Amino acid sequence: MNSQYGMVFYPQNACFKKVSPEHRNQVLAGLSSEGFLGELFSIRYEGQKKAQTGYLIGDKFLKLITFLGCSPHIAVSPPENIADWGNFCHIEIQQHQNPIFFKGLNNSRSSCPQCKSRVAKMLPEMQQWIPDSMHIVCPKCHQTSLVEDLNWRHSAGFGTFFIIIHSIYPNEAVPTDQLLNIFKHESGSFEPWDYFYYEL
Ligand SMILES: [Zn+2]
Numbered sequence: 001m002n003s004q005y006g007m008v009f010y011p012q013n014a015c016f017k018k019v020s021p022e023h024r025n026q027v028l029a030g031l032s033s034e035g036f037l038g039e040l041f042s043i044r045y046e047g048q049k050k051a052q053t054g055y056l057i058g059d060k061f062l063k064l065i066t067f068l069g070c071s072p073h074i075a076v077s078p079p080e081n082i083a084d085w086g087n088f089c090h091i092e093i094q095q096h097q098n099p100i101f102f103k104g105l106n107n108s109r110s111s112c113p114q115c116k117s118r119v120a121k122m123l124p125e126m127q128q129w130i131p132d133s134m135h136i137v138c139p140k141c142h143q144t145s146l147v148e149d150l151n152w153r154h155s156a157g158f159g160t161f162f163i164i165i166h167s168i169y170p171n172e173a174v175p176t177d178q179l180l181n182i183f184k185h186e187s188g189s190f191e192p193w194d195y196f197y198y199e200l
Pocket of ligand 1 (some may be wrong): 111113114115116117138139140141142143
């Protein structure tokens with residue numbers, strides 16, 4: 001079950017790659033030892049067919065993310081009542097067989113990589129995305145770009161492998177450089193890492 005808001009990390013160059021189970025396990029073990037990922041949980045609420053699973057935040061998590069503004073109100077253990085699920089900050093690892101377009105914010109901020117003008121395709125069209133196939137022409141400088149090469153400015157992403165932090169509001173928090181370095185280091189060939197926010 002998705003929370004209403006979250007922050008998603010993804011390796012940009014894994015866009016066209018399949019992630020092997022061994023590589024995935026290696027990445028997760030590294031993120032655990034660095035204190036980003038906590039324990040795996042599984043909880044089934046009354047009336048729900050499926051258990052909710054994910055990772056608790058690790059013991060160094062709050063040092064690896066910088067919350068902007070006043071202190072964050074985040075719940076770090078699974079709520080007793082499923083109605084409170086939306087405030088529960090936890091981590092989900094999402095993996096796909098084939099690369100997907102992952103919608104982030106409701107208003108994407110895609111812009112031309114050459115002149116920075118706003119260029120966009122409608123969401124239903126983006127949801128049909130497959131790599132290396134969808135082009136867009138900038139109305140201002142007439143540059144043709146693949147949609148995955150636009151500058152998405154933390155509003156959406158592409159790929160097969162995503163690390164989702166649920167229940168962080170858009171722009172409420174930013175990763176520290178240390179966290180981005182941990183992702184890069186622990187994932188070997190996956191880099192650079194970027195991130196975006198999502199809202200339902
Ligand atoms: Zn342009």
